[in-house]
Amino acid sequence: LDAENKKDLFNRLLAEHGDRIYAFAYSLAGNEADASDLVAEAFARALQAFDRYDETRPFQSWVFKILQNVFVDSTRERGRVSSLDVEFEGEENQAPSVAERLVSAEPGPDDSPAREETRKKVREAMRKLPAEFRAPMALCDMSGLSYEEISKVLDVPVGTVRSRIFRGRKMFRELLDSYFKEGGSV
Amino acid sequence: MNCDKAAELLSAYVDGQLDAAERGSLVSHLEGCHGCRREWVGLERARTLSVQAAHSMPLTLRASIQRSIDALAPEAPAQEAAWRGLLRWPSMIPAPAWAVLAAVLTAGGAAYVLLPKEEPVPLDRLLAEHVLTDQQNWAATRGWTASNLDDTSPSEEGG
Numbered sequence: 001l002d003a004e005n006k007k008d009l010f011n012r013l014l015a016e017h018g019d020r021i022y023a024f025a026y027s028l029a030g031n032e033a034d035a036s037d038l039v040a041e042a043f044a045r046a047l048q049a050f051d052r053y054d055e056t057r058p059f060q061s062w063v064f065k066i067l068q069n070v071f072v073d074s075t076r077e078r079g080r081v082s083s084l085d086v087e088f089e090g091e092e093n094q095a096p097s098v099a100e101r102l103v104s105a106e107p108g109p110d111d112s113p114a115r116e117e118t119r120k121k122v123r124e125a126m127r128k129l130p131a132e133f134r135a136p137m138a139l140c141d142m143s144g145l146s147y148e149e150i151s152k153v154l155d156v157p158v159g160t161v162r163s164r165i166f167r168g169r170k171m172f173r174e175l176l177d178s179y180f181k182e183g184g185s186v
Numbered sequence: 187m188n189c190d191k192a193a194e195l196l197s198a199y200v201d202g203q204l205d206a207a208e209r210g211s212l213v214s215h216l217e218g219c220h221g222c223r224r225e226w227v228g229l230e231r232a233r234t235l236s237v238q239a240a241h242s243m244p245l246t247l248r249a250s251i252q253r254s255i256d257a258l259a260p261e262a263p264a265q266e267a268a269w270r271g272l273l274r275w276p277s278m279i280p281a282p283a284w285a286v287l288a289a290v291l292t293a294g295g296a297a298y299v300l301l302p303k304e305e306p307v308p309l310d311r312l313l314a315e316h317v318l319t320d321q322q323n324w325a326a327t328r329g330w331t332a333s334n335l336d337d338t339s340p341s342e343e344g345g
Contacts, residue, residue, distance in 0.1 A: 001304065004260060007255060007256075010255045011252075011255055014248065014252060014255065018248055018251075019240065019241075019242045019243050019244045021243070022241060022243035022244075023240035023241055023242075026240075026241040027285075032241070032244065035241070036247045039247060039251070040247065040250065042252065043251045045253060047254060047255070047258070048314070053215070056234075072321055080229050092299070118238065119238050119239060121194060122235045122236070122238055122239040123239045125239075126236065126239045136309070137236060140201055141233055141237050141239075141240075142236070142239070142240035143238035146203065147198070147201070147203045157309065162198050162203065165197055165198070165201065166194060166196075166197035168200070169197050169200075169229055169233065169236070170197070170229075171233050172232050172235075172236060173228050173231075173232040175231065176232065176235060180314075186203060
């Protein structure tokens with residue numbers, strides 16, 4: 001692929017999968033600042049290592065894999081025991097510098113207060129999930145990857161992906177049950 | 187299929203990740219099991235909510251990545267033939283060259299109009315010449331044949 005095709009590929013990746021990549025990064029990192037660093041580093045590595053991209057594989061899956069590797073590397077540097085053992089920060093605890101640096105999208109017509117409240121509760125429930133369930137769930141629900149693609153990104157068998165998503169979703173549902181009983185809107 | 191097995195498959199069913207055989211068995215079970223159907227609806231709702239929990243990429247991050255992509259060096263265009271370039275960019279031909287070309291075309295046109303041309307040949311003259319040529323050709327052919335016969339030696343003729 002020449003430079004123009006490479007550019008097109010990355011432009012499409014950013015336009016069509018940018019949010020999905022970021023959502024996965026957030027599920028790994030647990031906060032906006034680290035998620036942004038992960039995504040920026042993953043794109044930088046992908047741009048640099050493009051010659052090694054195997055064209056028979058979906059491009060976005062390759063970038064998800066790089067993102068996962070970036071995360072593993074960053075956790076090693078920080079001396080964490082498990083690559084997925086990350087404590088999530090509450091959104092309200094984010095550093096002011098991050099809030100200044102990153103500007104969120106303008107609220108759209110779907111961002112009614114009730115919907116925003118639901119989203120907040122759901123994110124709280126997601127944060128409470130063990131990291132080993134959170135990552136495959138994020139890749140499945142938020143990033144839209146198949147179980148097979150998830151198994152390649154996380155380096156675990158497909159059966160493990162299925163089992164982790166099943167258990168994670170069950171736990172997630174139990175966490176949300178009280179909210180449903182209180183009459184929260186979906 | 188019992189309810190424990192159905193529960194294991196439900197999550198993958200919600201994700202559309204079951205093979206045809208598993209899906210068929212599960213659907214058969216769901217048709218007759220109210221409890222598993224309720225579980226299924228709950229998992230569908232959980233999945234929908236999980237999708238809603240996704241964070242969007244911050245605009246500043248997106249812009250920063252976009253700049254990195256835009257900075258990719260474009261490949262140098264392939265050298266094209268000079269004549270192709272001239273066809274594509276006629277304005278690149280210098281004005282004096284256009285003037286010379288116009289002068290040549292004008293002179294050629296004037297010469298065509300002004301120079302004397304041959305008078306047309308009358309039809310009866312053409313026919314007469316044609317008939318004469320035909321007769322000459324006929325005679326020449328016969329003469330050639332006769333001379334060939336005349337050249338043939340008696341021994342060959344007799345042999």
